[in-house]
Amino acid sequence: MLANYPTLRHILGRAGWYFITFLVAVTINFFLPRLGDANPIDTIIARASAGSADAVAQKKIAESYLKEFRLIQLDDQGEIIRDATGNPIKTGLAEQFASYLVMSLKGDLGTSILQYPKKVSEIIKDALPWTLTLQLPTIIFGWIVGNLLGALAAYKRGVFDRVLYPAALLASAVPAFCVGILLVYVFGIRLEWFPAVGGYDDSMVPNLSWEFISSASYYYVLPFLSIFLIVLGGQAIGMRSMCIYELGTDYVKYAKLLGIRETKILLYMFRNAMLPQLTGLALALGAMVGGALITEMIFSYPGLGMAVLTAIQGNDYSVITGCTLLVTVTVLIANFSVDILVGLLDPRIRAAQGGGGK
């Protein structure tokens, strides 16, 4: 039935694949933290009940925590189900997983351990806008500029290439965190051109006023540059070798012999070389976001990266897994969008049979 709508079929196929990926990601997110020997719930129960010597009171505290994190079974009214001796019944791992799956689909990521009783979703709601406004434009902009420069370097060669290529190679080899640390140190602390850490002036409360936005954009410069440079370097190198390949193809030679204008040939080449670059972007997105998260931590930028860092330092497992799940989902959505874009731009993909994970 869908045979007449190749684009729609492509989109549906990819959507199915990404849904499976999402399920795997949720599964990983649930089981990996439970593989190790750390037991955060026991730790907070011990911490919370340390103050009272009374055994009954201690038991009550323990039960209230176990209830909060759904480690014991509850009935429909939210009361604890007890066995014959009055002890609560522990939830099995499979049941925990089932309830985790349902809850995360509903958007409920549990309760923070460190900032109890704050909800993980609240912490993420505060952090997510910062991460999105920092990473989304930076990666897109870096991709565009990097590709343009890469194509130019391949086409012009000569001095332009000899300067740009090693620079791009260096920029892509310098680890994300090193660029961040250097920018903080040189422009933030030594020269004091830009604020070194934070996302906005400490004396302000986040709102949509003009003063706050101008303060936030002032703080935006360094983290932006840090991520931008790395994305740009990597993309420029990829595009350069892509375009060198295209330059050797018959259609470019033919177009040159016909005397077609340089800019027009460049445009032809760009379109052909861009598609693998877009696919490359989809695949590299995970790594890019990971690097950008670390950049956030270096700049103490109030986004997800910082939330993860605070959570790791405080062993706040529910926040860690909440953030990791959200980052994964965001990367999946971004990937899906790039995939759809590639499908729309590339007639061959639309024509190809079947979906699948290839």
Place this chain on the structure above:
Amino acid sequence: MFRGLLKNPAFILGASLFLLTLLIALFAPLFLNVDTQTRVGLAYTPPSSEHWLGTDHMGIDMVSMLVAGLRSSLHVGFLAGTVATIVGTLIGVYGGYKGGLVDDVLTVATNLFLVIPSLIVLILLSSSMDQGRSLSLIALIIGCTTWTWSARAVRAQSASLRARDHVSLARINGYGSFGIVTLHILPYLLSYIFMVFILQTATGILSEASISMLGLGPYDSVSLGKILNEAIRNEALTDGAWWAFVPAMVLVTVIAFALYVINTAMEGVFNPRLRK
């Protein structure tokens, strides 16, 4: 082919840079007194003739820390690179050779783990381990999360070899999948797998540094990432103690850069289209 490599200036640059770091890691402890335990001065003492790169926040000699860190980082890089290359090559070669359903399943699995950020998986795994986060374990975890790139790259090569005559001949002669893959496909991919290994080693070193930056580093050794993490946590940046973080950053960057340059140079030599 190897003579071609030795004539390539980029390859020589990358290889000599990398060899230099390797030699420092191997032989520096013979000439220097590497001591990462004893306090030799005050916190963040500037470089002097006695301590070439000053001291860290604990007053420990930075040169000692760097040598120890370099050794750990290379250890992690090689171990993680080996694991990732072996896992990726096995999955890629087998899938590419077999084709059909096996290939489809392996490709879907590879793409799946390619899309899920490996840093996220690293964070989840390392944060679940309370105590036993040793250097080698971290390397193993990194290897198990970064193999996807090699699997993808090797699969494409292996699939292109599948239809070659010598493979068909081997099949007619009664070789099993294992024999064909090890005797008739892998030898053709060796140079390619070596390039993959170099990239995976770089990835391993960078991943260890990233994960240590988050405070999830090894408990039993000094690594370059851990030096950076400690420097940032203990305000080396605001104190202007550049010697506490710049040398470690330079080392990580030089190793990664050298490995990338080696890889690009090899690609240029093996792929005549890029040669000019």
